[in-house]
Amino acid sequence: MEVVEATDEVRSLVASVSLDECFDPATWCGLIGFAQLMPEGDILPARAQFTGAEWTVGVNPLTSSAPLWFAIPDLLASALLTGKPPKVLRAFRLVPRGRQRGLKPARLRGGVEVDPRRSDFFRTVIEARQRIKRDRELSSEERERSQLFLKILANAGSYGVFVEMNRKQAPGDELIPLAVHGREGRFEFKTRAPEDPGIFCFPPMGAAITAAARLMLAMLERCVTDAGGTYAFVDTDSMAIVSSKETRLVPCAGGSHLLPGGSPAIRALSWDEVAGIVARFEKLNPYDRSAVPGSILKIEEINFEPNPREQRELRALVISAKRYALFTAGENGQPDVVKYSEHGLGQYLNPIDPENPDRNWTRQAWEGIVSESLGGPRLRAPWLETPAMMRSAVTSPRLHKSFARINSEKSYADQVKPFNFLISATLNSMDFPPGSDKGAGFHLVAPYSRNPEEWLRLRWTEIHSGGQFRVRTGRPSDRTGIRVRSFRNVIDRFRMHPESKSAGPDGEPCGFQTVGLLRRREIVALSISHIGKESNLLEEQEEGILFADPQLVYSDPGEWEMIRARLQGVRLRDVARPTGISTRRLREYRRGARVPSRETSKRIAGILARGV
Numbered sequence: 001m002e003v004v005e006a007t008d009e010v011r012s013l014v015a016s017v018s019l020d021e022c023f024d025p026a027t028w029c030g031l032i033g034f035a036q037l038m039p040e041g042d043i044l045p046a047r048a049q050f051t052g053a054e055w056t057v058g059v060n061p062l063t064s065s066a067p068l069w070f071a072i073p074d075l076l077a078s079a080l081l082t083g084k085p086p087k088v089l090r091a092f093r094l095v096p097r098g099r100q101r102g103l104k105p106a107r108l109r110g111g112v113e114v115d116p117r118r119s120d121f122f123r124t125v126i127e128a129r130q131r132i133k134r135d136r137e138l139s140s141e142e143r144e145r146s147q148l149f150l151k152i153l154a155n156a157g158s159y160g161v162f163v164e165m166n167r168k169q170a171p172g173d174e175l176i177p178l179a180v181h182g183r184e185g186r187f188e189f190k191t192r193a194p195e196d197p198g199i200f201c202f203p204p205m206g207a208a209i210t211a212a213a214r215l216m217l218a219m220l221e222r223c224v225t226d227a228g229g230t231y232a233f234v235d236t237d238s239m240a241i242v243s244s245k246e247t248r249l250v251p252c253a254g255g256s257h258l259l260p261g262g263s264p265a266i267r268a269l270s271w272d273e274v275a276g277i278v279a280r281f282e283k284l285n286p287y288d289r290s291a292v293p294g295s296i297l298k299i300e301e302i303n304f305e306p307n308p309r310e311q312r313e314l315r316a317l318v319i320s321a322k323r324y325a326l327f328t329a330g331e332n333g334q335p336d337v338v339k340y341s342e343h344g345l346g347q348y349l350n351p352i353d354p355e356n357p358d359r360n361w362t363r364q365a366w367e368g369i370v371s372e373s374l375g376g377p378r379l380r381a382p383w384l385e386t387p388a389m390m391r392s393a394v395t396s397p398r399l400h401k402s403f404a405r406i407n408s409e410k411s412y413a414d415q416v417k418p419f420n421f422l423i424s425a426t427l428n429s430m431d432f433p434p435g436s437d438k439g440a441g442f443h444l445v446a447p448y449s450r451n452p453e454e455w456l457r458l459r460w461t462e463i464h465s466g467g468q469f470r471v472r473t474g475r476p477s478d479r480t481g482i483r484v485r486s487f488r489n490v491i492d493r494f495r496m497h498p499e500s501k502s503a504g505p506d507g508e509p510c511g512f513q514t515v516g517l518l519r520r521r522e523i524v525a526l527s528i529s530h531i532g533k534e535s536n537l538l539e540e541q542e543e544g545i546l547f548a549d550p551q552l553v554y555s556d557p558g559e560w561e562m563i564r565a566r567l568q569g570v571r572l573r574d575v576a577r578p579t580g581i582s583t584r585r586l587r588e589y590r591r592g593a594r595v596p597s598r599e600t601s602k603r604i605a606g607i608l609a610r611g612v
Contacts, residue, residue: 002095010035010091014075017085019226022076022219023283031072031215032208033093035086039064039525042078042086045214046523047531051500051509055531058501059214064525066562068183071211077218094204108153109146122158125150127291163206164198165533180554182530189554195532213237216284220297223277229269230517232316233324240324241277243269244313253516254505264505266517271311274299302326302339314338317370320499325366335370337363344494347390349423351383351487354391354450361487369495384488385473387455392422392445405466421448425460425471425484444469444482526605527563530554553598560601564590566608579603 010033021027037044039062047057061082062068067089075086105115112128114121129150132143170176175190213236220239224231232240242250247270249257255266282295305312315335318324322343330336342362350356361383368379394400400418407415416422422445444460460469460482470481473489485493498510502518509521532552567575567590572583581600588594589604596604 006093014085035091036089073211073215161200340366351386388490428483
């Protein structure tokens with residue numbers, strides 16, 4: 001792979017790019033590369049702490065006094081959405097040269113032949129999957145098994161291997177020295193949890209793939225907005241376009257149109273207009289049309305009645321980007337939910353029968369949420385007061401070590417062993433029991449039981465202290481045990497989840513009561529953090545055993561300089577009062593005589609973010 005300087009080429013591309021040009025497959029061949037920008041309100045991906053301590057990625061207007069690097073497709077996406085080219089400081093492209101030695105054909109599951117010398121591996125895998133799904137000579141079981149294997153291979157092999165990072169844990173308190181390659185070069189750092197790249201890890205490829213997906217979504221957004229429409233929600237590979245059989249206005253707070261009575265509304269595109277947008281993306285279909293015909297965008301089958309197959313109008317209730325339900329008016333006017341997301345609910349056991357993989361309880365929960373939002377009755381179900389349980393599996397030495405204190409007091413037969421199943425519960429609030437260590441967390445587990453009626457009668461063990469407790473789901477006034485979340489608590493929290501990366505119709509960050517057409521929040525970078533892999537310690541996070549931030553933050557001395565530059569133009573007493581730092585010390589920080597700790601610099605940055 002050769003690095004080719006491309007500053008002038010990329011500047012020219014982003015200055016003149018059009019939506020039509022992005023539908024030309026030839027344009028995409030030159031997009032594998034990166035550019036350093038000075039973001040000035042450009043719509044770009046940014047990982048930030050939009051609320052609390054959680055790091056999430058949003059595509060928002062970004063301004064930064066320090067230059068940042070982005071993949072070339074993100075530059076084109078910003079130009080399409082803002083109408084102005086990003087300010088490119090320098091850029092390069094990655095160009096493949098030659099052919100790897102030793103390549104030879106292979107057969108996947110003994111059937112699908114792939115020859116990497118003559119064809120694209122991942123294109124071949126995806127085409128084979130689509131052919132197998134339609135092959136009626138195979139049994140339904142074999143079709144499902146083969147297409148699922150090829151789906152996982154395509155997803156993991158075409159993206160996952162390029163971003164594989166494996167976290168290690170140093171013994172005891174040992175600190176491992178690292179060389180961190182940051183925005184402005186290399187700096188040294190020590191950590192107890194270094195991350196090693198996988199054998200095929202090549203982050204530039206992973207970054208280019210995700211940036212290309214964002215460009216696709218930006219093109220789709222432009223197609224919709226150019227037609228005068230909008231969307232209910234968008235995810236990494238899909239968009240729910242507001243549409244109906246005929247073009248009409250739909251009431252919506254913050255909409256740019258007005259109904260006859262003067263209330264705001266948005267324009268629903270016609271189904272024919274949406275079909276035209278879908279057809280436009282057929283130009284970018286890279287596959288053999290006999291295997292994958294038509295557009296790379298698909299109108300999902302839930303939009304159609306099964307018999308006869310006629311398109312129907314769906315309604316949407318959207319709590320946040322990954323929490324939504326699509327429904328129709330069922331019998332007696334009650335909503336009939338036809339599709340729903342499980343994000344935020346999928347980790348819980350079925351409260352009716354924990355051994356049953358059926359998720360009908362999730363559908364019931366959504367039907368209750370939708371009904372209440374339409375002014376109907378709240379959900380009534382016998383399982384609402386059941387403790388909300390997750391199934392835990394002791395699948396790593398790190399997890400097993402958490403039970404060392406518990407095991408030391410038990411015979412071997414009664415100890416928690418590797419690969420044992422447990423059930424785990426979460427406190428209903430952050431009111432820890434007296435004597436517990438809030439820093440270490442408080443997490444209850446019990447032997448796995450498939451009978452929900454037994455869950456409240458079990459003796460529960462707190463994994464950090466080894467203490468034994470009873471649990472309850474009653475009212476706060478009931479002091480007979482530790483209060484854990486019931487399914488009613490979970491659903492109430494689930495439905496009150498603001499979309500933190502967006503602002504409401506009033507321009508303010510979304511809150512619990514925000515309703516209407518959202519807009520992108522503006523981001524001003526006051527400091528830049530170098531962080532590690534997001535998906536470290538997933539099991540510990542899902543089980544609630546890990547309370548600390550699982551992401552590694554690599555502190556770069558240069559981060560403070562961005563904050564210090566912002567200090568130059570403010571009155572120090574306006575910063576001193578809310579931070580509790582004396583003006584004398586702030587003056588020393590501002591002139592560079594002292595460098596504050598990371599915690600102190602974050603406090604200062606937080607106050608500066610408020611616009612003092």
